[in-house]
Amino acid sequence: MAKVIVDSEYLKEIDKARRELRALISNKNCAPIMLRLAWHDAGTYDVNTKTGGPNGSIRNEEEYTHGANSGLKIALDFCGNLPNALKVSLAGCCIMQGKYKTFTWPSILHGAACQSVVAVEVTGGPAINFTPGRKDSKISPREGRLPDAKKGVPHLREVFYRMGLSDKDIVALSGGHTLGRAHPERSGFDGPWTAEPLKFDNSYFQELLKGESEGLLKLPTDVALLDDPEFRRYVELYAKDQSTTCVKAWLVFIADLENSFKTDQTEAVTLDEDAFYKDYAESHKKLSELGFTPT
Ligand code: HEM
Numbered sequence: 001m002a003k004v005i006v007d008s009e010y011l012k013e014i015d016k017a018r019r020e021l022r023a024l025i026s027n028k029n030c031a032p033i034m035l036r037l038a039w040h041d042a043g044t045y046d047v048n049t050k051t052g053g054p055n056g057s058i059r060n061e062e063e064y065t066h067g068a069n070s071g072l073k074i075a076l077d078f079c080g081n082l083p084n085a086l087k088v089s090l091a092g093c094c095i096m097q098g099k100y101k102t103f104t105w106p107s108i109l110h111g112a113a114c115q116s117v118v119a120v121e122v123t124g125g126p127a128i129n130f131t132p133g134r135k136d137s138k139i140s141p142r143e144g145r146l147p148d149a150k151k152g153v154p155h156l157r158e159v160f161y162r163m164g165l166s167d168k169d170i171v172a173l174s175g176g177h178t179l180g181r182a183h184p185e186r187s188g189f190d191g192p193w194t195a196e197p198l199k200f201d202n203s204y205f206q207e208l209l210k211g212e213s214e215g216l217l218k219l220p221t222d223v224a225l226l227d228d229p230e231f232r233r234y235v236e237l238y239a240k241d242q243s244t245t246c247v248k249a250w251l252v253f254i255a256d257l258e259n260s261f262k263t264d265q266t267e268a269v270t271l272d273e274d275a276f277y278k279d280y281a282e283s284h285k286k287l288s289e290l291g292f293t294p295t
Helices: 009-029 031-042 075-082 084-091 104-124 153-163 169-179 203-210 220-227 229-239 245-260 272-288
Strands: none
Touching: 009 075, 009 104, 031 075, 031 104, 031 272, 075 084, 104 229, 104 272, 153 220, 169 220, 169 229, 169 272, 203 220, 203 229, 203 272, 220 229, 229 272
């Protein structure tokens, strides 16, 4: 993919836009759907053909009407209704010799990637390093690249490996379900995953390990994370809640010990909610940059 030059004036604008977005997203309580929009735009990436990915193509009617994207028109309209000044500063592809071109509709979807980062931040999640400068695409991938919630472990691996992502990315990103809820008229599923669906924390993993809880949802793909030992290892890690410094110090010691026995092939063990936040931030950044080479 072609490299895009991002100048410092533009970065300042993005920073300002982030601050304004924070206020807007909190006021409208739309963090979950903004996160889902950016993920569904990015999650079509195919590492072999270098097609799909976080390129704003979800704005094409052909793509937002895919069954898996049901309900996301609401989020697209939110992007379309942002104040003009904000649209311009979010338009990653509009950098021309350090000047911004006048706003055009196709450019604003790049804001979705930025908005998902802000959505995670305003709900209490980790800060995610966002690199602006994506290029828009008018070409939409064929329907069927996003995961099917009714399927299991092999399907999850097939879909996420196609994007070039790992087992750790699958589990960390599934933690995005700490936010929001399912709507019967959109997906056929109903309810939130956690008791506080506007708060980003590790409760998704805690609920998953607890099993059935009245009023809370578990998709077959969520439950699948418990079925596979490699996935489960991360679920258990991310669910850990550290209450005291003393316990934490002890666990750091154990993790260090465990890491000292690991070979180069296995990933290092880290701890608790810190581990989830750290891994989530890394995986989200990876997802938002699939097929994109920042300069
Ligand atoms: C909602 C499936 C991964 C973020 C949903 C819904 C389904 C679903 C069926 C309900 C949609 C509705 O009825 O409104 C899946 C499957 C995944 C997956 C099968 C495979 C692992 C992810 C990832 C993220 C994410 C990676 C973000 C990093 C969300 C959010 C919502 C949601 C925030 C709530 C949206 C709202 O409240 O409007 N997902 N998802 N999902 N998903 Fe996922």
